[in-house]
Amino acid sequence: MSTTAKEDKSEQLRKMRHSASHIMAEAVQSLFPDTKFGIGPAIENGFYYDFELPRSLTPDDLISIEAKMKEIIKNGVPFTQQDMSKKEARQIFADQPYKLELVDELPDDTVSIYRQGSFTDLCKGPHVASSREVRAFKLTTIAGAYWRGDETRPMLQRIYGVAFLDRKQLKAHLHMIEEAGKRDHRKLGRELDLYSISNAIGPGLALWHPKGALVRRTIEDFWKDEHLKKGYDLLYTPHIAKSDLWKTSGHWEMYRENMFSPMDVEGQEYVLKPMNCPFHIMIYKSTLRSYRELPIRYAELGTVYRFERSGVLYGLTRVRGFTQDDAHIFCRRDQLQSEIEGILELVQYMMSSFGFEKYDIMLSTRPDKYAGTLEAWDEATEILRQALEHLDLPYEIDPGEGVFYGPKIDVKLRDALGHTWQGPTIQVDFNLPARFDVNYIGQDGNEHQIVMIHRTVLGSMERFLACLIEHYGGAFPLWLAPVQAVVIPITDRHAGYAEKIKVALQEAGISTRVDTRSERMNLKIREAQLQKIPYMLVVGDREEENSTIAVRKRTGEKQETVTLNDFIKTANTHIKERDNEL
């Protein structure tokens, strides 16, 4: 298909989805004549429309709305467009407060409306010619949504639908959703016994079970090794600090709603840390610094606590206590760009090591609420941009999405199913160096203010694990797998040999379990398979006699019988190389 044909098709799809949303609105209007209409755009995979209704919708309503929509589609009602003055539009939408608000905000005096059947909407289009062109669709969910995304405004009821050019694509999409459900890290987290969140502990506070902890240790060891290689120093810092520290840093003022309430310690107020930066700054400031020792790169797997509103918590991706793979770089202005580039290279290396080939890079600019001067923001934003361009990395601008203390580069990972995950982030900060008076002595013998970078290359251990689980569908590559091999004796009399194999493998650094229950081998294989253990090592009479093991891979490849040493050698090679194919 040519590029233009592709564009035509996606434009057609978009038009059709948008029209589907209008047809849904017409269906809702016929069922609820007093409906007040919000907006109803086409979105990725489908469409939605927001309504103010006399009562809450139920899933049964979706069925009747869908039936009504099919009727409208079958009747082939035409979509017609008309331009009119705002005055006329106000008359048409006299009993539609949300539409009136939109009319008032449009810049031109002439506005566009679309009609189909009994439904009229303020809309610039385009639409399909006839409702008949809307083919494969399905209403999916009902949700609450604030009018114009503003939580101080009324909450409307939103109906989401998916729509495609034909039934086959719709089916494929619904199937994809189902597959995604099987990879859900919350489900796999329990099934693979990686982590849990206990109500007795509190929502948003994760418990890492032994297997999750093993995966984490592998990630952390790799992370630490790479950071030491790249010239970072590793730190440990406490979890609480005096409130005054956060007043100096500006968090008290700018970040208060995300911090847990203070606690009283012998008359002094302390809070749980929402960030690691002030601690690293204190280490930097523990002595006088020369320009010669810059850049200083401090890295820490730092656990922070942030208050998140209950409705936003989600599995391991949105929690209230989490460990950032944090680092702060203290450098001179002239070192900033090369430091940023170094971080971007490290990010790329980390991402490919963990098997993420696709990611989107976003450059976030100054938000409404910010610290520092306009000039400083412009300069830092420009340096981030130059670093991205120098490395030839494609990126998009995310206007106003920077943090209060500086612009940032965010990396959004794409997992195996194309979901995006906010992971690595690189943030320039000119708030803290000023507030904490972070300096170095320059060549000229005078004090100069430091330039500070905050960055993570994974994001947080919690979110990154969630992302890995979903990316691999729980089947971690060998090097990351919490249990890399399980030894399966065929009968009880092979248990001793199996045990010996297990001990040898453990000693060789391969995470191994042995299944000596008096169960049939088939059951043990099935369970190991469901646990997605990379290697099942079956041992019976033949293996014991020849001092070998029968290697079954979870991929179902043909099994091989090898000696223990050969197995250790190949397994350890794959582990050492961090082979993501295995």
Add this chain to the structure above:
RNA sequence: GCCAGCGUAGCUCAGUGGUAGAGCAGCGGUUUCGUAAACCGCAGGUCAAGGGUUCGACUCCCUUCGCUGGCUCCA
């Protein structure tokens, strides 16, 4: 936090006003087996918590907690 839905055994789920059920997991036996589920038995629940309506509540109502799907907000 907001809107809607949900909460029954460790897990997955039946049960709609009249004495709480199944499969898997667990435990006890029997079986000793060659690449994805052997067989028999046993035990397991303040039906999320608290309050109310009722002769009687898992079931209806209210409150709280938690979860799910969204909205808003973020590593």
